[in-house]
Amino acid sequence: MPIVSVRQLSKSYGENTVIDHLDLDIDQSSVVAVLGRSGSGKSTLLRCIGGLEVFQTGQVACGDQVLLPMQAADQSYFRNIGIVFQHFNLFPHLTALSNVTIALRKVQRLDKELVAKRGRKALETVGLWEKASAYPARLSGGQQQRVAIARALALEPKILLLDEVTSALDPELVEEVIGVLRSLAERGDTMLLVTHDIRFAQTVADHVVFMHKGKIHEQGKAHEVIRQPKTDEFAQFLGIANKL
């Protein structure tokens, strides 16, 4: 039974079809990387699964929650999902710990002890407990992204959705985020990450999906698919991206 199941999903903005009758399953404890060029529809796919976009046809199921066409996700849909954004989107007026715990306190209304425990555990997982009282502006980009990961982890989601989480970071800061994601993968967390960085996908993911013009062109085990692309588009993408 997959954690996420996408069936015949289509999404368009006016005349422009961004996702075209797409099917995708994500199993428990798997780490799936969606690769593709800008405009291939990979971020839109993540946003549809994350309940942030309304789509025209198909169905998205995440755990016990199902999203149908033209239906905005309600609050209960987000119980199963943790989303990490490209630009972190931390709340600047809250400390790192408050960022991590605010949803536990104000949405899930957990008791104080449990909130403190889960907040500490999440920050320790990303190696930033010592920065618990720091405001986001006092943290480096890599640290901010790790707090954003901790914020999503604290919700104990069934799946973590990561949208280009290394794209806004300097190369030396990318490593610390990759380190955190690898440790999450090792402990069995389920993740869907969208990226155009092949090395990042190879390092973290066990399964790779290549998207082109709103469709899945290729998918399979990360090391096999990347080593032996079957379609011209993917080979070209790997070639161009490798050169870059």
Place this chain on the structure above:
Amino acid sequence: MDTVIKYLPSLGTSALITVALFIVPAVCGAVIGLMVAIARTAKSLLPRELGKLFIFAIQGTPVLLLLLIVHYGIATIGFRLPPALSAIIALTLYAAGFLGEIWRGAIQAVPQTQWEAARSLGFGRTRALLLLIAPQAIWIALPATVGFLVSLMKVTSLAAIIGVVELTKTGMMIANLSFEPMLVYGLLGAIYFMLCWPMSRLSRHLEMVQHANR
């Protein structure tokens, strides 16, 4: 100097009336202004359009005209209000119109991605606005809000036109009695400055505290 000493108690009393004409409309205007700002940023069209209409009407009307409409206009339909109450109502509407628009702008200046982050954590729209967006919008709105409040303090002097004996009206009467307009109006200016300056000072202080905390 004798004039100053002689009339200082009356100026002090009327300064209190000016302060009341400022505080009550500032507080009531802030409450209504907040509702207007929420309506202006709502998802549904109706509250957004109603909020827009209110702001359009208030911002397009001179304060003096608002005072005249509330005091003399309402009297023609049978409600004769005391001048001070008319002034408070008119200034409250004026404050609500301007604060509502300042705060609407500040709420919308918070990046859309913050709303998205709140939504992804399971926050509904109202709770996200109150707990996550408003605390950021407050700092964006602070300079413009204080600027408006300083102007509201000075606009209270227009209440003299409908017969409220506040600071300016008292000053006019003292100037007529003492034949020392320069001295009296200079003194009025100093009193208005003392009433407005702490607000500007507090605003700057809060901005500095805010920057230091980030």
